[in-house]
Amino acid sequence: MRIGIVNDMPMAVELLRRLVVSTREHQVAWIATNGREAVEACRRDLPDLILMDLAMPEMDGVEATRKIMAETPCSILLVTASIEANVAGVYEAMGHGALDAVDIPSVGIAGNASSQSARLLTNKIAMIGKLVRDAPSRASGRISVATDPSPQRLVAIGASAGGPAAVAKVLSAFPIDFGGAIVLVQHLDAQFIPGLADWLGQHTPLPIRAAQEKDRPQAGTVLVASSDDHLVFKSAQQLGYTSSPKDNVYRPSVDVFFESAAQWWPGSVIGVLLTGMGRDGARGLRQLRDKGHLTIAQDEATSAVYGMPKAAAAIGAAVDILPLSAIGLRIIEACGRPT
Known part of the structure; x- marks a missing residue:
């Protein structure tokens, strides 16, 4: 797959780039440092998958996901520093069409992604790759009722x-x-x-x-x-x-x-x-x-x-x-x- 990377942190970008090119199945389509750049990049060159950060300057990952799914629908995997610290943003972005979320891989002593966290991300990328191949299409006052104590x-x-x-x-x-x-x-x-x-x-x-x-x-x-x-x-x-x-x-x-x-x-x-x-x-x-x-x-x-x-x-x-x-x-x- 051709994969776009959206992250404003150089170390994170390099970690993700290494993971993407570590297999011959994938290549980096482009790199964007904020959501606005990602939206513009999708208009020029739509990738198969985007690895989207959430907290970024100018335009965050939630708004970028909303705009991309409205204008140039594409598979989006949220990859951010802490899913737990961004719960609201994660589910808002998923509401706009992001497929899944994962913490960015942790860094080992040599500056590379640790094997366990890297494997989690690469497994998600592989799963989305299969979904992309199998997908038939891409995107484009209360009422009260009587309670049934034994649900039928x-x-x-x-x-x-x-x-x-x-x-x-x-x-x-x-x-x-x-x-x-x-x-x-x-x-x-x-x-x-x-x-x-x-x-x-x-x-x-x-x-x-x-x-x-x-x-x-x-x-x-x-x-x-x-x-x-x-x-x-x-x-x-x-x-x-x-x-x-x-x-x-x-x-x-x-x-x-x-x-x-x-x-x-x-x-x-x-x-x-x-x-x-x-x-x-x-x-x-x-x-x-x-x-x-x-x-x-x-x-x-x-x-x-x-x-x-x-x-x-x-x-x-x-x-x-x-x-x-x-x-x-x-x-x-x-x-x-x-x-």
Whole structure:
């Protein structure tokens, strides 16, 4: 892949440059020292991937991501000094379409990146490279319902690039007495899930927490897949994790969870597929529709990256294709009907 590097620190730029050219598969397309330069560089020469810092002069990584995804869509990996210290910026940038985030590799005694931190970054680059090759496309007042103490409705949500902001928008429509059980599978490393849950909690009155082994979906509670393994139903009510299929590049996989819900959940399911690169979730959404469940895909106009919803639309997996602002209300409408 041709990779652009955006960072205002010379040492960081040199570390990233060495990592990129350490394999014959990649080359440096250009280097920018701030977000403004990156936006202009993309207009001249669009790379396959951008390694984007967050804190920079003139224009930060969040605004640069927003502008690039609006004008010249490109895969963006956030590589910054501390993800933990920039949680809000990370999820805001992901809302604009950044694919993932990682701390910049630490420096060893010889001035090179330490092997463990370098391996984490290079693995993410390799994963995004596969997603780029497989992707079918690149981007372009509350209502109250009666609480069901024993949830018969499951709202299964899948998302990837641009997902945090899209999920926040959907959840913001739900009232505190929302009667459905909600499970979210967001393509994101397990270490970032606690931060994601906290951030999403600012947008909804519903409790949000990481899904654990043997958890049971509960009415009015959001469970978030929290492992690099796949979240699945292991019985009609009980969740768990599995490493199979091991060769699935999407971890955790939306397809795997949707298919598990179609097989095990005893009540009705509302499957929702939001913005994201690739095609994960399309097959599982189709399986839910084939079993008579309501399925919803985000439309192109409101998707940060119209890959996963497009793949679902292409195979007729979605009953409804809706703008993001309408999805939450559609779910509430469906949950308001008797099962």
